Amino acid sequence: MPPAIGPLSPGRSSGTPAEATPRTLRPGPATLTCLLATGHLSPCPARVARDVQTTRPPIGQLVSPAALPLVERKGLDSSRRPLAAVSRQPAEMAAASAAGGAARGRGATSFQRKAAAGSRLAAVAGTRPSVRHGQLLLSSGLPSLDCVLGGGIAVGTLLLIEEDKYGLYSNLLFKYFLAEGVVCGHELFVASAKEHPDNILKELPAPLLDDTYRNELGEEGTAVKSEDFQDSMKIAWRYQNLPKMEASPTSTKFGHYYDVSKTMPPELFQSINWHSFYLPEELSLQPKMKTCNMNSAYARLLQSIQRIICQEGFDGSDPQKKQKNILRIGIQSLGSMLWGDDICSSDTPEDIHSLTKFLYVLRALLRKSLSACIITVPAHLIQNKAIMERVTNLSDMVVGLESFIGSERETNPLYKDYHGLVHVHQIPRLNSLICDVSDTKDLAFRLKRKLFTIERLHLPPDLSDTVSRTSKQDLAESAKLLSSGCGAMAIGKKHLDF
Amino acid sequence: HIILLLVFQGKFTLLRDTRTDGSFLVHHFLSFYLRAGCKVCFVALLQSFSHYNIVAQKLGVSLTAAKERGQLIFLEGLKSCLDLLFGEEEQSGQPSPLQFLSEGASDLKALFDFVRTSLTPAGSDSWKGPVLLVDDLSVLLSLGAVPVAVLDFIHYCRVVVCSQLKGNIVVLVHSNEDSEDEENELVVNSLCHHSDLILWVEGLATGFCKDVHGQIKIIKRVSLELTAEKDLVQVYQYKIQDKNVTFFARGLSAAVL
Numbered sequence A: 001m002p003p004a005i006g007p008l009s010p011g012r013s014s015g016t017p018a019e020a021t022p023r024t025l026r027p028g029p030a031t032l033t034c035l036l037a038t039g040h041l042s043p044c045p046a047r048v049a050r051d052v053q054t055t056r057p058p059i060g061q062l063v064s065p066a067a068l069p070l071v072e073r074k075g076l077d078s079s080r081r082p083l084a085a086v087s088r089q090p091a092e093m094a095a096a097s098a099a100g101g102a103a104r105g106r107g108a109t110s111f112q113r114k115a116a117a118g119s120r121l122a123a124v125a126g127t128r129p130s131v132r133h134g135q136l137l138l139s140s141g142l143p144s145l146d147c148v149l150g151g152g153i154a155v156g157t158l159l160l161i162e163e164d165k166y167g168l169y170s171n172l173l174f175k176y177f178l179a180e181g182v183v184c185g186h187e188l189f190v191a192s193a194k195e196h197p198d199n200i201l202k203e204l205p206a207p208l209l210d211d212t213y214r215n216e217l218g219e220e221g222t223a224v225k226s227e228d229f230q231d232s233m234k235i236a237w238r239y240q241n242l243p244k245m246e247a248s249p250t251s252t253k254f255g256h257y258y259d260v261s262k263t264m265p266p267e268l269f270q271s272i273n274w275h276s277f278y279l280p281e282e283l284s285l286q287p288k289m290k291t292c293n294m295n296s297a298y299a300r301l302l303q304s305i306q307r308i309i310c311q312e313g314f315d316g317s318d319p320q321k322k323q324k325n326i327l328r329i330g331i332q333s334l335g336s337m338l339w340g341d342d343i344c345s346s347d348t349p350e351d352i353h354s355l356t357k358f359l360y361v362l363r364a365l366l367r368k369s370l371s372a373c374i375i376t377v378p379a380h381l382i383q384n385k386a387i388m389e390r391v392t393n394l395s396d397m398v399v400g401l402e403s404f405i406g407s408e409r410e411t412n413p414l415y416k417d418y419h420g421l422v423h424v425h426q427i428p429r430l431n432s433l434i435c436d437v438s439d440t441k442d443l444a445f446r447l448k449r450k451l452f453t454i455e456r457l458h459l460p461p462d463l464s465d466t467v468s469r470t471s472k473q474d475l476a477e478s479a480k481l482l483s484s485g486c487g488a489m490a491i492g493k494k495h496l497d498f
Numbered sequence B: 001h002i003i004l005l006l007v008f009q010g011k012f013t014l015l016r017d018t019r020t021d022g023s024f025l026v027h028h029f030l031s032f033y034l035r036a037g038c039k040v041c042f043v044a045l046l047q048s049f050s051h052y053n054i055v056a057q058k059l060g061v062s063l064t065a066a067k068e069r070g071q072l073i074f075l076e077g078l079k080s081c082l083d084l085l086f087g088e089e090e091q092s093g094q095p096s097p098l099q100f101l102s103e104g105a106s107d108l109k110a111l112f113d114f115v116r117t118s119l120t121p122a123g124s125d126s127w128k129g130p131v132l133l134v135d136d137l138s139v140l141l142s143l144g145a146v147p148v149a150v151l152d153f154i155h156y157c158r159v160v161v162c163s164q165l166k167g168n169i170v171v172l173v174h175s176n177e178d179s180e181d182e183e184n185e186l187v188v189n190s191l192c193h194h195s196d197l198i199l200w201v202e203g204l205a206t207g208f209c210k211d212v213h214g215q216i217k218i219i220k221r222v223s224l225e226l227t228a229e230k231d232l233v234q235v236y237q238y239k240i241q242d243k244n245v246t247f248f249a250r251g252l253s254a255a256v257l
Helices: A006-012 A032-038 A065-083 A088-105 A143-148 A168-184 A197-202 A210-231 A296-311 A354-367 A385-394 A469-481 B002-007 B023-035 B049-058 B063-068 B077-086 B099-103 B109-119 B138-142 B147-164 B182-194
Strands: A127-129 A136-138 A158-162 A187-192 A205-208 A257-263 A274-278 A327-331 A371-377 A397-403 A420-426 A443-447 A452-456 B012-018 B038-044 B072-076 B128-135 B168-175 B197-202 B214-220 B232-240 B245-248
Touching: A032 B023, A032 B245, A143 A452, A158 A168, A158 A354, A158 A385, A168 A187, A168 A197, A168 A205, A168 A257, A168 A327, A168 A371, A168 A397, A168 A443, A168 A452, A187 A197, A187 A296, A197 A274, A274 A296, A296 A327, A296 A354, A354 A371, A354 A385, A354 B077, A354 B138, A385 B138, A385 B182, B012 B023, B012 B182, B023 B038, B023 B049, B023 B063, B023 B128, B023 B168, B038 B049, B038 B109, B049 B063, B049 B072, B063 B072, B072 B077, B072 B109, B077 B099, B099 B109, B109 B128, B109 B147, B128 B147, B138 B147, B138 B182, B147 B168, B147 B182, B168 B182
Parallel strands: A158 A371, A158 A397, A187 A274, A187 A327, A327 A371, B012 B168, B012 B197, B038 B072, B038 B128, B128 B168
Antiparallel strands: A127 A136, A205 A257, A397 A420, A420 A443, A443 A452, B197 B214, B214 B232, B232 B245
């Protein structure tokens, strides 16, 4: 069945001399060497395109309702793939052997794992290996964020959060990251110029145990059900049960839920080793390293991180240490004025390279140790956008939060269920040509009474006849900003209306 | 491969990406030149050695083996940066290639010296032409080098590698049409004017697509040869898979055929 020709023919008739080929000789996909050498596509023996059958019907044909569940089921599987609950026993063995393989093939560190007996115990608590690239993954503390990031935060990488306007929600993500570290037994390093790390750690959210979580979800579920009873779907009833990007909490040790209304009980901290860096206290000490023209606060912070990594053996320098652990580094509001940097306060800052140099050295430190880092940056205050572009290039994962507080979107009917939008600007490609980018680009977050979740943004149907032209314009404007793509793959530059 | 190399000597290839990640081209060129038997000096500023090693193994080349037999000289920017800042004073007397970081020295001379000493053929070498690969140049600007210093560095490298040693240079830069990073745009525009071949990788104008990850524009700068011809521009689309990248004409991706 030949596919619809209409939209394709303009593409075909431009450019290459290969378009004059007859129907029987269809050019297959070529390699780059072929392209550069010969200058046009020649039918390469590898992978002829016509063998691929798509299940997509030609344009204009009605899709029967029987076709829908198949498509939907595929969507479900792919969204749950990163956290697939494989049955317990083979998963443990697979995890152990994969962890062994992962340790050898790990891109973040240069560890040589000794193949010792009892090597199954070498897996680190709170991590799991990624199937894509063999890295160890950590949970960010928010399972829906883990989904968005392709399974979790890889060891040795940096997650950069662009703060929302008042820093409320980015602070929450920061605390989730640290709370997850406490629950998994990792070591923590908290750096801040604003609040003392002791106070930050006192305000971490309390973890929800499995049974209490189910009760919570049950309560929330029934509350939602009674409100939305009139909204239950009549036409798209098969979509009623689609998960909203929340992964089910499996009771394996990856990914936990937290209750924002309660603080973490102090007994969970007792076994945790944590280090703090509070800038006003550190400024009184003398710097010991060459500052290399970097802001002295950043230099001290780097020196402190490097000292902890060396002393505690996170870089593998202490082979005696049998029990490997992860260091979770959290840096709050980097780049703000309190760190002595004026990129947030002036249009032409004195030193635009300090922050990027800091990030580069931090990247080097992370790559050679068993650690992961979360940094929040007040990006909305940085006037010079060139700095944010460079910062994005030097980070692995970049997630921007945009809250609706005080903006016109607060009253926009599009967003009535949500508190803000989530923009994923970058996902890393680690040890592989491809990355785990999720299919949904339109993400929003909301803070329910106890839980913070990141969900796919659904536009409500435009059913009202009395909507005036101007408000329709507003809705169209807001809708235009969605689906603008993700930096990992491509960003469309204009909104095309189909 | 051999035929391609004989034709393509002493050339400067610019890899440029806009709104997407063009590092797959770097992996391709690395494995391509190693398989062809060239001596490669790889200045890897952004990722660790094992990252490139693992991808190269998927493409069929072992970087550790290449390093051991002297075919690959790998400068791991992240590691030498740490040695520079946290290491003890050098015993060997040779300055670190990333010297410009610590002193705020305004030129990249140490980096150039490193490239020159690694690619100058020693007596016992039997490799075909030298190749310099840089990933990526925009990082040098973030680390404090001024654009003029970066352009000088590239110029000196071209003189040595392309003209004297008849080798090739491949450099990756990031750019953006509406970018506010003027220094970066300056460097990229200048390099575009001087390149013999530009591979420009862009995201699709219509946004994210699962089956077509972007488009690549291959620009052969025939106009540089002063024969009054225009540059030859070809556009293809591509899809990146786990072990290779497939290219196809626009609109002819496997998903719609």
